[in-house]
Structure formats: C-alpha cells, structure tokens
Amino acid sequence: MASSRAVPNHAFRRLRAQRSPAEFAAAVRRAAREIGEHVACDARYVGRVEAGEIRCPNYAYERVFLHMFPGLTLKDLGFSAREEVRGRAARIMAEPPPLPPPPPSLPLPPAPVSDTSTAGAIRDTSETSDTNEESDVLRRAFMTSGPVTVMAASLGLGGAPAAAVPAPRRVGETEVAAVEEAVRRIRLLDDRHGADGLYRQATRPLRVAYALLDAGATTRQTTADRLHSGAGELSISVGWLAHDSGRFEDARSHYAEALATARVAADPALEAHAFCNMSFLARDSGRCREAVRAAQAGARAAAQLASPRLLSLLALREAGGWAGLGDRTNCERALSLxxxxxxxxxxxxxxxxxSFFGEPELESQEALCHEALGDWARAARHAYRATVLQDxxxxxxxxxxxxxxxTDLARAGSPDAAAxxxxxxxxxxxxxxxxxxxxRLATTARVLLPQRRLPEVSAFLDRHAATNAGT
Structure with missing residues (x-):
C-alpha cells in the first residue's frame, strides 16, 4: 500500500545551497521575469518543495526551474514525472493480473493504425496523454467524435452504437482502461478548451460505458469495481460539461446517475465526488439549502478516505451554500474549515x-462566497489572487x-480595472x-454600461459587443 507520507526532495535542497528559502524564492521570481513568466514563489513554496509536498511543479514553475538550471531535467531536480502525479488513482487498490487472451469468437481491439487515422492517432497517445495535453491532433480527434472512436475501437465495437453491445460479453482490462482513459481525456480537454464544444460528443462514450455495466459479464470483482467507478466518474465528467455549458437539468441527471452508481458499488470516493458536484450545481441553480446538504453528505462519505484536500473542497461547497443563504456566520465557519x-x-x-484543486481554486471559491454576501472588494482581492496563482x-x-x-471589480467601483x-x-x-x-462577461458589461464614458470601459464594451456579434 502506498504511503501518504511526503518524501523530502534532497536534490532540490542541494540546489538551493547556502541561500535561505526567501532568497531562493526571490531568485525564482527573477528567473521567471527573465522568460516572461509570473510565479508567486515565496519561502513557503520552497519549503513545500523541499519537504516533498509538491511532487511535480506546475508548467510555469517547470519552465522557470529548467531556465534556472539549464541541462537538468525535472528528475534531476528531484521531481516525479507529471504523468505519474496526475495519473495516481482515486483510491489505493491492487492491480488485477493481466487477463488471458479472449477466445477467437470475441473481437480483439484493433491494432494501432497509421498516423493518418484519427482513431490511431489517439490510441498511439494512450500511455502519454498527460504529457501531450496541448496536442492539436488529440483535440481535433476528440471534436470529430474521437472519444466515440476510441471507446468503440477499444471495446471491440467498431462503429456500433451503445445499444449494440453484445451480451453476455466478458468485460476485462481493455474495456475498463478505455472507460478510465475517456475520463482523463475529457478532463484534459476541458482544462484547455472549456465545455461548450465537448458535451454532445462526450455523452456517447458515456452510453457505451453504462451499456458495459448492463452487460454485467465481468471476470472478477476488482474489474467490476473499476468499471463501476470509471462509469460513475465518466458520468460526473459529462455532467460537469453540461453544468459548465449551462445545461443544468442535464447536469443534474448525470450527477444523480453517478450517485446511484456509487451507492450500488458502495464506493465512498465516487459518492463524495458526486455530492461535491451536486452541491456546486445546486448553488449555481439557486438551490442553496440543497447545496449545503449535498456538501455535508459528501463530507460524510469523504470521511472514509484519507484526503484532507477533498474535505477542504467539500467545506468550500458548503460555504458557498451558506453564502447564498446570506448566512455569514456559517459561511465563515465553513471557510475556516x-x-x-x-x-x-x-x-x-x-x-x-x-488535480484542478490548488490555491487558485481555493481563492476563486472564496471569492464566490464573498460575492454572494455582497462584499465585492473582498471578493475582488481573492479573485485577483486566483488569477495570479493560476498556471x-x-x-x-x-x-x-x-x-x-x-465582475467583482466592476461592482466594487473600479471600472477601469474591471475593463x-x-x-x-x-x-x-x-x-x-x-x-x-x-x-460572467455579460454581467461585467451590464454593470459597466453606466461608465461607458470612460475610454477603457468604452473599448471593452465595444470589443465585447463585437465578440458576441461574431459568435
């Protein structure tokens, strides 16, 4: 079983040499400016790296460190590979032994094809997708039904729809891995491009995943558990795409489906995730009491896990619900928690x-709480920190x-800065x-409209209007 204990980064400590953490942090900031980066490095960050709490730096820090120490790699600096850090499982479990080859009557997954094939292009990146997040090939493949191609090919279904999944069909490592990979790819593309262009495509592999669950022909319990977890996580990912693109009822349905899957599989990690997203959706939908209850239910499920960061996010969800109800006391209590x-x-x-939840998201969520309570200046301070810290x-x-x-700056009476x-x-x-x-931008424009006489505001309003006219 893996340990949650951090392993000190002695290599990084040696590179600091005789400089104090504060002096080294200043050197990092200077190096960042030399290459046009902005990092909020301080002595605390340096201490966290040396203590092993930061196993791999974000992309901005990576560029700065490699600039400071030319010729060295992240490994030389004492860090883990990014794909290892971002790919760790949601819970610790032993990997099942490899499945035996399927009998000749079952279709084998197709071998990778040439680079001119969309499906082949994605399959060839299956082991390195986390290190190819900016690949235009991957994005184009996804946007032209890539996930469906990958899922169908990996599951041996060709171009068949989900309803055509043969039953009984043995579900093994290949099928489960395809479901898990679909979840990762959706998240990576959402990080880069947002939800609006992805939602419709992502619903199709989701139907395939649940068709596999319905087939129910898994070979071992560990495979069944991973399939339930993967299908539930895929449902949440698709629900988030619906949520972020304004399809709240679709999102509610997908989150409920994930919660039901978690309950059936007795999976507390999946249950906590489903409740976390349900709380966020409820707050965005104006159902703030429900947001509080969902966050509290998620915290009860998460108590079975050893993840303070998950409990932190659920406390933020609860704080958002209390803020929406105008309950400053309970909001501040949840924020402190x-x-x-x-x-x-x-x-x-x-x-x-x-993987998205770091200091920038913490600051952003706190800003949303202060917004709901009408404290615009305080909200703007936290929102600014989020923008500075975000990779x-x-x-x-x-x-x-x-x-x-x-929006916060506009409501706080700083129209030029808002523009x-x-x-x-x-x-x-x-x-x-x-x-x-x-x-959000439409709200900012509406709030700034009375200040149109200011040149900076006028330029923003004209550009915003032109952007909307062109979409």
Missing amino acids: AHGFFERGPSDADPEWM PHFARNLALYRAELS VAGHQVLDLLDGVQSSRIHT
Whole structure:
C-alpha cells in the first residue's frame, strides 16, 4: 500500500545551497521575469518543495526551474514525472493480473493504425496523454467524435452504437482502461478548451460505458469495481460539461446517475465526488439549502478516505451554500474549515479528478462566497489572487478567474480595472468555450454600461459587443 507520507526532495535542497528559502524564492521570481513568466514563489513554496509536498511543479514553475538550471531535467531536480502525479488513482487498490487472451469468437481491439487515422492517432497517445495535453491532433480527434472512436475501437465495437453491445460479453482490462482513459481525456480537454464544444460528443462514450455495466459479464470483482467507478466518474465528467455549458437539468441527471452508481458499488470516493458536484450545481441553480446538504453528505462519505484536500473542497461547497443563504456566520465557519483542511497538504489518497484543486481554486471559491454576501472588494482581492496563482496552461480556469475578477471589480467601483480584466478574458476566448465565462462577461458589461464614458470601459464594451456579434 502506498504511503501518504511526503518524501523530502534532497536534490532540490542541494540546489538551493547556502541561500535561505526567501532568497531562493526571490531568485525564482527573477528567473521567471527573465522568460516572461509570473510565479508567486515565496519561502513557503520552497519549503513545500523541499519537504516533498509538491511532487511535480506546475508548467510555469517547470519552465522557470529548467531556465534556472539549464541541462537538468525535472528528475534531476528531484521531481516525479507529471504523468505519474496526475495519473495516481482515486483510491489505493491492487492491480488485477493481466487477463488471458479472449477466445477467437470475441473481437480483439484493433491494432494501432497509421498516423493518418484519427482513431490511431489517439490510441498511439494512450500511455502519454498527460504529457501531450496541448496536442492539436488529440483535440481535433476528440471534436470529430474521437472519444466515440476510441471507446468503440477499444471495446471491440467498431462503429456500433451503445445499444449494440453484445451480451453476455466478458468485460476485462481493455474495456475498463478505455472507460478510465475517456475520463482523463475529457478532463484534459476541458482544462484547455472549456465545455461548450465537448458535451454532445462526450455523452456517447458515456452510453457505451453504462451499456458495459448492463452487460454485467465481468471476470472478477476488482474489474467490476473499476468499471463501476470509471462509469460513475465518466458520468460526473459529462455532467460537469453540461453544468459548465449551462445545461443544468442535464447536469443534474448525470450527477444523480453517478450517485446511484456509487451507492450500488458502495464506493465512498465516487459518492463524495458526486455530492461535491451536486452541491456546486445546486448553488449555481439557486438551490442553496440543497447545496449545503449535498456538501455535508459528501463530507460524510469523504470521511472514509484519507484526503484532507477533498474535505477542504467539500467545506468550500458548503460555504458557498451558506453564502447564498446570506448566512455569514456559517459561511465563515465553513471557510475556516476549508483552509484548515487545505493546509494539511496533499495526500496519495487525493482523487485523480482533484488535480484542478490548488490555491487558485481555493481563492476563486472564496471569492464566490464573498460575492454572494455582497462584499465585492473582498471578493475582488481573492479573485485577483486566483488569477495570479493560476498556471496559464489551464486556459479555461484562467479565463474564468479573470472573468470573476472583472465582475467583482466592476461592482466594487473600479471600472477601469474591471475593463482591463475583461479584455484579458476576451484575449483567451478564441481557445476557450464556456457558457459560464460568457455569462460572467455579460454581467461585467451590464454593470459597466453606466461608465461607458470612460475610454477603457468604452473599448471593452465595444470589443465585447463585437465578440458576441461574431459568435
């Protein structure tokens, strides 16, 4: 069983040499400016790296460190490979032994084909998808029904629809791995491009996954457990795409399906995830009391796991519900709880889907709470921190945080600064499609309209209007 205990990074400590953590952090910030990066490095961050709490730096820090120490790799710096960190399982389990070859009567998964084939292009990246997140080939393949191609090919279904899954059919490692890979690819593409262009395509592999569950012909219990977990996580991922693109009823249905799968499989990690997303959706839908109850239910499920970060996120969800109800006391209590859990640091038991949850998201969620309570200046401070801390590789989140900042600044009485933040969001919209972000920008524009006489505000409003006219 893996340990949640961090392993000190002695290699990184040696590179710091005689400099204090604060002096080394200053050197990191200087190096970042030399290559046009912005990192909020301080002595605390350096200490976390040396203590082994940060197993792999984000992309901005990676570029800075490799600039500071030319010729060295992340491994030389004492870090783990990114695919190892982002690919760790949501819970610790022994891998089942390899399945024997299927009998000749069952279709074998097709061998990888040439690079000119869409399906082959994706299959060839199956072991390195986390290190090829910016691949245009992968994105084009997904957007042209790539997930369906991958799932169908991997499951031996050719181009058949989900209803054509043969029963009984033995479900083994190949099928389960295809479901898990579909979840990872959806998350990676959402990180980069937002939900609007992905939702319809992603529902099709989801139907295939649940058809496999219905077939029920698994060869061992560990395979059945992984299939239930994978199908549930896929349902949540598709639900999130619906949620982020404004299809709230679709999202509610997908989250409920995931929760039912978790209950059937007695899977507390999946149950906690489903409740977490249900709470967020309820808050966005104006059902704030339900948001509180769902977050509390998720915390009860998460108590069976060893993940303080998951408990932190669920406390943030609860805080959002209390804020929506106008209950400042309970909101502040939940926020304090969230910070307490977050400060305990990461754990090997942290679910894979929580790779997005770091300090930027913590700041963003706290900003949303202060927004709901009408404290716009305080919300703007937290939203600004989220934009500064966010790795620019995750374009969707960066655009969202800046959109939140623009609204908060506009309502806090800083129209010029709000317009600047709005322009920064518009700069990112060519590659990001999220109804949530567009709604945010529309709110900013509406709030700024009375200040149109200001040049910066006028320029933003004109550009925002032109962008909307062109979509």
